[in-house]
Amino acid sequence: MVxxxxxIAAEDEMPVGKRRSSLMxxxxxxxxxxxxxxxxxxxxxxxxxxxxxxxxxxxxxxPELGIxxxxxxxxxxxxxxxxxxxxxxxxxxxxxxxxxxxxGVDIGAALLAGLLLxxxxxxxxxxxxxxxxxSSFLVTLSMLLVVRGAALYITQGFPLKSWDQPGFFVTxxxxxFNVGSFRFYTSLWWFIGLSLLAIYVLRYAKLGNWxxxxxxxxxxxxxxxxxxxxxxxxxxxxxxxxxxxxxxxxAFRISAASPVAGTGYELEVIAMVVVGGTALTGxxxxxxxxxVGALMLRAIRNGIVLIGVPGLAYNIFVGLIILAMLxxxxxLQKNAARG
Numbered sequence: 001m002v003x004x005x006x007x008i009a010a011e012d013e014m015p016v017g018k019r020r021s022s023l024m025x026x027x028x029x030x031x032x033x034x035x036x037x038x039x040x041x042x043x044x045x046x047x048x049x050x051x052x053x054x055x056x057x058x059x060x061x062x063p064e065l066g067i068x069x070x071x072x073x074x075x076x077x078x079x080x081x082x083x084x085x086x087x088x089x090x091x092x093x094x095x096x097x098x099x100x101x102x103x104g105v106d107i108g109a110a111l112l113a114g115l116l117l118x119x120x121x122x123x124x125x126x127x128x129x130x131x132x133x134x135s136s137f138l139v140t141l142s143m144l145l146v147v148r149g150a151a152l153y154i155t156q157g158f159p160l161k162s163w164d165q166p167g168f169f170v171t172x173x174x175x176x177f178n179v180g181s182f183r184f185y186t187s188l189w190w191f192i193g194l195s196l197l198a199i200y201v202l203r204y205a206k207l208g209n210w211x212x213x214x215x216x217x218x219x220x221x222x223x224x225x226x227x228x229x230x231x232x233x234x235x236x237x238x239x240x241x242x243x244x245x246x247x248x249x250x251a252f253r254i255s256a257a258s259p260v261a262g263t264g265y266e267l268e269v270i271a272m273v274v275v276g277g278t279a280l281t282g283x284x285x286x287x288x289x290x291x292v293g294a295l296m297l298r299a300i301r302n303g304i305v306l307i308g309v310p311g312l313a314y315n316i317f318v319g320l321i322i323l324a325m326l327x328x329x330x331x332l333q334k335n336a337a338r339g
Contacts, residue, residue, distance in 0.1 A: 028277045028289030030328050034321075035296045042303035049306055052181035058302050059184055060253070063191035064246040065265060066294040069272045070191075070198045071239035073290045076273055077202065078235055079215040079282025080129060083140040084121065085243035085269060087147035089262030092118055092244030093251035094151050097160040107169055114244055121147060122240030126233030144266065151259035159258035162251045174252035187249045194242070199287045211235070215282025271318060272297050275325045296321070 042049045068085050075081055092114045099110040125143055129136045175186040202208040213221035214228045222228050243262075251257040274280055275296060276289030300317050309317075 028286045028292060030332065031276050031289055031292045031296065031325065035292050035299070038296060038299055038303070042299065042307065046306040049303055054302065056183040058298050059188060062294060062298045063187040064250050065269060065272065066191045066291065067194060067246045068243045068265065069269045069290050069294050070194050070287065071242040072269050073273050073278050073285050073287055074198065074202065074211060075235045075239050076278050076280065077215050077282060077285030078211045078232055079218065080136040080232055081270060082125060082236060082239045083137065083266045084125065084143040084147055085239060086262035086265035087144045087151065088118055088121055088240050088243040089247035089265055090259055091147050091151040092247045093162065093257035094155055094160060094259055096248060097162055097257045098154060101160065111169060111248065114248060115241060118240045118244035119237050122237035123233060125240065126236030130229040130232050155259045157259060159256050162255045162257050170252055173249045185253060190249065195287060195291060202285055202287055212283060212285065268297065271322050275322055277329060
């Protein structure tokens with residue numbers, strides 16, 4: 001933790017030239033350059049790529065995965081990850097709608113119950129990982145199967161009609177607004193607000209120093225008084241809650257809660273985080289990089305369809321870009337170590 005504080009202080013005291021050079025060698029900067037190149041390529045290949053309608057379509061879905069990616073960034077920085085987020089994304093709105101439609105529960109109370117369920121799932125993940133010592137990969141993979149199976153069982157595999165009556169919660173989670181020719185959803189404000197909060201926590205708060213210290217060297221962090229287990233449990237809870245919140249936002253936006261919603265999202269979210277420059281092994285995280293990674297993957301998904309590449313080829317592009325980014329980040333780290 002002390003080392004993390006000293007590094008931040010050293011960065012703040014750097015001359016402007018050295019700080020600029022350090023920024024240009026950072027993983028998030030290289031990710032940003034690649035994002036700009038991709039946007040330029042897609043814009044040249046198809047003039048509709050930068051049209052207000054297409055940008056509005058991209059921004060409709062981006063915040064939902066981006067919200068999950070924020071929690072995953074903090075968790076990965078601490079040296080853990082959660083493979084159950086996609087299943088939680090699907091289960092939370094299903095439970096909310098079943099409580100409203102079959103249980104006669106008020107929509108506000110049902111939303112609270114859905115979030116409490118997410119807290120319970122995250123707490124179980126965190127406690128098993130920290131207290132029993134099982135790998136988060138195995139624990140959350142098992143939880144993925146349990147949560148997805150529960151969603152399918154309680155719905156018998158059928159999607160539910162979501163809450164579509166006008167009101168406070170619909171506006172709060174899935175309202176829309178226009179900025180000129182662009183149409184955005186309130187989920188964008190959720191994403192922006194949570195991103196700013198995550199940047200503050202990871203970059204300036206003591207908790208952020210703890211998270212980075214735990215991911216870098218857990219034993220050394222504990223020796224300095226960092227409550228590593230408690231921090232990890234709360235990060236698992238946060239990640240699960242953000243996944244559930246994103247699922248509710250999505251269900252309200254499309255007026256449907258499906259038990260299979262979010263399938264594969266766990267890998268896409270991890271890809272966003274890693275592409276942005278967060279270390280898969282922990283100790284280094286960047287919220288700005290995650291935002292860039294989220295924009296990059298959504299642009300790829302949208303752009304390859306516009307230029308006529310089959311949508312089924314999306315995973316090929318994502319896989320190649322992730323591999324290229326991992327190699328690039330590794331080379332940057334080696335160069336930084338030499339410097």
